[in-house]
Amino acid sequence: MGRWEPNARGRLERAALALYRERGYERVTVAEIAREAGLTERTFFRHYADKREVLFGGSAALQEFLVGKVAAAPADTSPIELVVAALAATGEVFDERRDRARQRQTVIDAHPELRERELIKLATLATALAGALRERGVEESAAILAAQAGIAVFQVAFVRWLADGERDMAELVRGAYEELRTVTAGG
Template sequence: MGRWEPNARGRLERAALELYVERGFERTSVAEIAERAGLTERTFFRHYADKREVLFAGSSALQEVLVGAVARAPGPATPMEAVAAALAAAAGVLQERQEHARRRQAVIDANAELQERELIKLASLAAALADALRQRGVDDASASLAAEVGIAIFKIAFRRWVERTEDKDLSRFIEESLAGLKAVTAGA
C-alpha cells in the first residue's frame, strides 16, 4: 500500500465518487474504492458501513448546521424565519463543495436505491428541524409543517443549484425559493 498518507476518509470519498461517476454505483466495489484511494478494504470499513454511506456521511454535519442555526435564530423569529436562517447556514457550508455536490447528485439520480436513501436523509433532516423548532416553543403541528416546507424549499433550491446554468450561489436559490413560497401562499 505504500507509506501512510493522511486524510483516509477524504481519499475514500474522492475515490468512491470518481469510480461511481466512471463506472456507476452498482459496478463499483469497496475493494476498487480502497485500491483507488491507496488504502485497504479494512480501512474503508473503519470509516463507512457500506459503499452507500460514502455519499451520505455528511448528513450528520449538515443536520448539526441546520439545528444549530434554528437554535441561534433571534427569539422573536417566526418558525419559517428560523428555518430560513437554517437553510442559509447550510448554503454557506455547501457552497464550497458545489462540484462535489453536482457529481454526487448525478450518481444518486442514476440509482433508485440511492434516491430512496436520499429521501430518508431529507426526512431525517426535516425531523431534526422540527425538533429544533419544538425546543424553541413552537407547537408540534407548526414545527412539523415549517420543517417539511423548509426541506421542500431546500430540495428545490439545491436541485436548481446543481443543475444551474446561471452563476448564482446556493443561498440565492434558497432566497428565490423562499420568495416563491410567499408568492404561492399570498392571499391564502
C-alpha cells in the same frame, strides 16, 4: 500501506465518486474503492457503513449545522423563517463544493436505491429541524409544517443551485421561499 493514512475519509469519497461515475454505482465494490484510495477495506469500514454512505457521509454534519443555526437564531423569528435562514446558511458550506455536488447528484439520480437513501436523509433533516423548533417552544404541528416546508424549499433551491453556476445557495433558498409564500398566499 501504512497504519495511518492522512485524509482517509476524503480520499475514499473522491475514489468512490470517480469510480461510480466511470463504471456505475452498482459495478463498484468497497474493495475497489479502498484500493483506488490507496487504503484497505478495513479503513473503509471505519469511516462508512456501506458504499452508499460515501455519498451521504456529510449528512450528520449538515444536520448539526442546521440545528445549531436554528438554536442560535433570534427569539422573535417565526418558525419557517428560522428554518429558511438555517437552510440559506448552507451556502457557507455548499458553494465551495458545487462541482463535487453535481457529480454526486448525477450518481444519485441514476440509481433508485440512492434516491431512496437521499429521501431518507432529507426526512431525517426535517425531523431534526422540527425537534430544534420544538426546543424553542414551537408547537408540534407548526414545527413539523415549518420543517417539512423548509426541506421542500431546500430541494427546489438545491436543484437550481446545481444547474446554475452563478447564484449562491443562500440566494436560491430565499428565492424558493418567496415562491412558496406566493403559492401559499394564493398567487
